[in-house]
Each structure stands twice: as structure tokens, then as C-alpha cells.
Amino acid sequence: MPFDVLSCNAGSQVPFNTLSLPEGGDIFPVKPIEGLARARERIIARGKSRSLHVAIVGGGPSAMEIAGNVHQLAHEKNLLPPEITIVAGHAILPHAPERVRNLTARYLERRGISILTDTRVRKVRKESLLLDSGESLPADIIFLAIGVKPSPIFSKSGLPVGPDGGLRVNKYLQSIAEPNIFGGGDCIYFEPYPLDKVGVYAVRQNPVLLHNLMAAFAGTPFQEFHPGGKYLLIYNLGDGYGVFNKWSLTFGGRLSFRIKDYIDRRFMHTFQADEH
Ligand SMILES: Cc1cc2nc3c(=O)[nH]c(=O)nc-3n(C[C@H](O)[C@H](O)[C@H](O)COP(=O)(O)OP(=O)(O)OC[C@H]3O[C@@H](n4cnc5c(N)ncnc54)[C@H](O)[C@@H]3O)c2cc1C
Missing domain, CATH: 3.50.50.60 (FAD/NAD(P)-binding domain)
Structure with missing residues (x-):
């Protein structure tokens, strides 16, 4: 295609x-x-x-x-x-x-x-x-649950990839070899420094990715992706329990789970079809 x-x-x-x-x-x-x-x-x-x-x-x-x-x-x-x-x-x-x-x-x-x-x-x-x-x-x-690797499609593509086989992109989330190819989320190797394979980065990258895709059409300047500081980590351990960690703050229990559930539901809500 x-x-x-x-x-x-x-x-x-x-x-x-x-x-x-x-x-x-x-x-x-x-x-x-x-x-x-x-x-x-x-x-x-x-x-x-x-x-x-x-x-x-x-x-x-x-x-x-x-x-x-x-x-x-x-x-x-x-x-x-x-x-x-x-x-x-x-x-x-x-x-x-x-x-x-x-x-x-x-x-x-x-x-x-x-x-x-x-x-x-x-x-x-x-x-x-x-x-x-x-x-x-x-x-x-x-x-x-032995870890994840980027989709294998890039290692077969001839495009430059990182050591994990992810599409190697620059600070604009743009392939370092092909200026009209961009990427985000788990499938990329972010050349400025490697990122964890977590949805947090996929979500943070998306506005920059959208901007740069449009800029590539329009010939306007690209935005840089800045991964941001340490991300909030909450494990959902089932039965309403979670473990929360950010910086030096760590706690477990029902409150941790409720915070995660609230954040996830609020995020998913932004994708619901408007019924009105
Ligand atoms: C159990 C579990 C819990 C997790 N919990 C969290 C969490 O709480 N917070 C967090 O930040 N991250 C979490 N993660 C990590 C998170 O799921 C990933 O980082 C995130 O899904 C990456 O998003 P993505 O859009 O890059 O890729 P994916 O979510 O992997 O989506 C890729 C999509 O591309 C499709 N696809 C693949 N190959 C092709 C192809 N060749 N052609 C067409 N389509 C293709 C796939 O079917 C899929 O729909 C969790 C992961 C797991 C496994």
C-alpha cells in the first residue's frame, strides 16, 4: 500500500x-x-x-x-x-x-x-x-510474561533499528533514514535514549507524533519529543489491591488500586463515542 x-x-x-x-x-x-x-x-x-x-x-x-x-x-x-x-x-x-x-x-x-x-x-x-x-x-x-520486543517488521524492513529491533527514531519520532516515516509506542527505539516499553510513553508521544505527521505534509517545523520525568507506577494486583510508586513514595492497598482505576477510566473515557 x-x-x-x-x-x-x-x-x-x-x-x-x-x-x-x-x-x-x-x-x-x-x-x-x-x-x-x-x-x-x-x-x-x-x-x-x-x-x-x-x-x-x-x-x-x-x-x-x-x-x-x-x-x-x-x-x-x-x-x-x-x-x-x-x-x-x-x-x-x-x-x-x-x-x-x-x-x-x-x-x-x-x-x-x-x-x-x-x-x-x-x-x-x-x-x-x-x-x-x-x-x-x-x-x-x-x-x-518474559518481557517484550518491538514488532519484528522493522528488522526485516532494511530501515535502521535499535539493538532491540525497534524502529530507530530521532527526537522528532522520525526514522533516522526516511524523513516521511515516524513511529511511537513500544515499536520504536528512541535514539536520544532508550525508553521503557510502557503505555505512558505511547500516550505522551501521540500529540507530538500527530503534530509531526501533519508537519511532514505541510512542510512546517517539527516538535521534539521530551519523555518527561519519572512516571507514576501502579500495579493492579487484583481483588482491588494495588502498589503505588513515584519518586520515594510507595504504598500498597485499595487506595493505590482506586487511583489507577480512576486514571485509566478517565483516559479511556476520552475515546468514547459521543452519543448525543
Ligand atoms: C499485562 C500488561 C499490563 C500493562 N500495564 C501497563 C500499565 O499499567 N501502564 C502502562 O503504561 N503500560 C502498561 N503495559 C504496557 C503497555 O500495554 C504497552 O506499553 C502499550 O500497549 C504500548 O502501546 P502501543 O500502541 O505501542 O502498542 P500495542 O498496545 O502493542 O498495540 C499495537 C497494535 O498494533 C497491532 N499490530 C502489530 N503488528 C501489526 C502489523 N504487522 N500490522 C498491523 N497491525 C499490527 C497489534 O495488533 C496491536 O493492536 C502493560 C502491558 C501488559 C502486557
């Missing part, structure tokens, strides 16, 4: 090809997010007649959120209580402050969620995980 100006917003994927996966089985990478709706259906369908073993591979924020929200789902849908295990690799939340890690672990463990640290998965099987200790962990439902 020909284009005059292109905006790349293809996001990221879980690089699950680094694990050899079996055919079939209820195995769900945490992205694309659409796949999580299917995981939800499978848990509801299978969890009515027996207690499921749910295993989450990975120890980052999405692993924590999935674990807590599977617990909530089972409770809400009156399923038999699942056995939820996070296989976290070396440690949970390696990039988060220690207090965030401790609070998160406490909120999950007190609801019966097991966290295995210093444990890696050697092989994903259809209904179990082979751990590096040689032990087998039963797993009816498996989530893969």
Missing part, C-alpha cells in the same frame, strides 16, 4: 520463539493483549470442575498483574480456587525499588500465590513446565 507519510504503531510482542513451545495447550503470551481475553475464557471454562494449576513464566510487572487478576477472576466467577505459581527467574521486579518488590510479594503471597525465585523454566510442555532444577511443575494454563 503506497504512502506519503507513515506512522508506525505496531507495538511489541512476547519473544516466545526463544522458548520451544509445544503444539496446542492453553499457553498465552501476555501480548497481544487480545489473547488475554481468550485466556480468561479458558480459565472460566476449565476452572468450574476442578482446581487449575496456573503458571506464569516471568517475574516482571505483567507477571504480577496476571497472577493477582487470575486470583480475582476465580473468586468472581466462583471457580474452584486455582493454584497460581509465578516462576520469576532470579527475582521479581528486578528494576523496581525494594519496597515495591516487598509489598507486591506480600500482597500476592497472602492470597496463596506462590512465587519461585532463583528458578528458571527450561522447557514449556503442554500441561507442565520443566524447571532448571529438573522438577516438573504442573500447569493447566500457562502465561508467558
Whole structure:
């Protein structure tokens, strides 16, 4: 499809090809997010007649959120209580402050969620995980939360990419090689300095991206993208609990979740169709 100006917003994927996966089985990478709706259906369908073993591979924020929200789902849908295990690799939340890690672990463990640290998965099987200790962990439902990588379309495109394979862009969110190609969100490598793959940046970039796409048509000056300061981090740990962190302020509990829920709903509200 020909284009005059292109905006790349293809996001990221879980690089699950680094694990050899079996055919079939209820195995769900945490992205694309659409796949999580299917995981939800499978848990509801299978969890009515027996207690499921749910295993989450990975120890980052999405692993924590999935674990807590599977617990909530089972409770809400009156399923038999699942056995939820996070296989976290070396440690949970390696990039988060220690207090965030401790609070998160406490909120999950007190609801019966097991966290295995210093444990890696050697092989994903259809209904179990082979751990590096040689032990087998039963797993009816498996989530893969091993981090994300930008969409692979750029590494095949011949355009300059960053070390993670993301479209390499300058301070105008513009490809460093093709002046009519722009991008934002998880699929770019922001050359001035690498950014975390969080929606916060995708959201902050969008007004600049829109401006620069229009400027490319009009031949008017571009805007620079400034990522802004440290972003607010709130984990949704299910059952109405959250963990909040910004600068040195960290707290957990229902208030954290309510703040996150309020911010997310307010943001989504801006995209609702006007019914009047
Ligand atoms: C469980 C979980 C919880 C998260 N919670 C938070 C949070 O609380 N706060 C936060 O800031 N971030 C959070 N994130 C990260 C956040 O989801 C991402 O940073 C954000 O979605 C990136 O937005 P994006 O538009 O760049 O890409 P995506 O949201 O990945 O969207 C990319 C879109 O492009 C489509 N696409 C992909 N390839 C192609 C193609 N070849 N052709 C056409 N279309 C294509 C995809 O189907 C998708 O619709 C979370 C992530 C996960 C997995």
C-alpha cells in the first residue's frame, strides 16, 4: 500500500520463539493483549470442575498483574480456587525499588500465590513446565510474561533499528533514514535514549507524533519529543489491591488500586463515542 507519510504503531510482542513451545495447550503470551481475553475464557471454562494449576513464566510487572487478576477472576466467577505459581527467574521486579518488590510479594503471597525465585523454566510442555532444577511443575494454563520486543517488521524492513529491533527514531519520532516515516509506542527505539516499553510513553508521544505527521505534509517545523520525568507506577494486583510508586513514595492497598482505576477510566473515557 503506497504512502506519503507513515506512522508506525505496531507495538511489541512476547519473544516466545526463544522458548520451544509445544503444539496446542492453553499457553498465552501476555501480548497481544487480545489473547488475554481468550485466556480468561479458558480459565472460566476449565476452572468450574476442578482446581487449575496456573503458571506464569516471568517475574516482571505483567507477571504480577496476571497472577493477582487470575486470583480475582476465580473468586468472581466462583471457580474452584486455582493454584497460581509465578516462576520469576532470579527475582521479581528486578528494576523496581525494594519496597515495591516487598509489598507486591506480600500482597500476592497472602492470597496463596506462590512465587519461585532463583528458578528458571527450561522447557514449556503442554500441561507442565520443566524447571532448571529438573522438577516438573504442573500447569493447566500457562502465561508467558518474559518481557517484550518491538514488532519484528522493522528488522526485516532494511530501515535502521535499535539493538532491540525497534524502529530507530530521532527526537522528532522520525526514522533516522526516511524523513516521511515516524513511529511511537513500544515499536520504536528512541535514539536520544532508550525508553521503557510502557503505555505512558505511547500516550505522551501521540500529540507530538500527530503534530509531526501533519508537519511532514505541510512542510512546517517539527516538535521534539521530551519523555518527561519519572512516571507514576501502579500495579493492579487484583481483588482491588494495588502498589503505588513515584519518586520515594510507595504504598500498597485499595487506595493505590482506586487511583489507577480512576486514571485509566478517565483516559479511556476520552475515546468514547459521543452519543448525543
Ligand atoms: C499485562 C500488561 C499490563 C500493562 N500495564 C501497563 C500499565 O499499567 N501502564 C502502562 O503504561 N503500560 C502498561 N503495559 C504496557 C503497555 O500495554 C504497552 O506499553 C502499550 O500497549 C504500548 O502501546 P502501543 O500502541 O505501542 O502498542 P500495542 O498496545 O502493542 O498495540 C499495537 C497494535 O498494533 C497491532 N499490530 C502489530 N503488528 C501489526 C502489523 N504487522 N500490522 C498491523 N497491525 C499490527 C497489534 O495488533 C496491536 O493492536 C502493560 C502491558 C501488559 C502486557
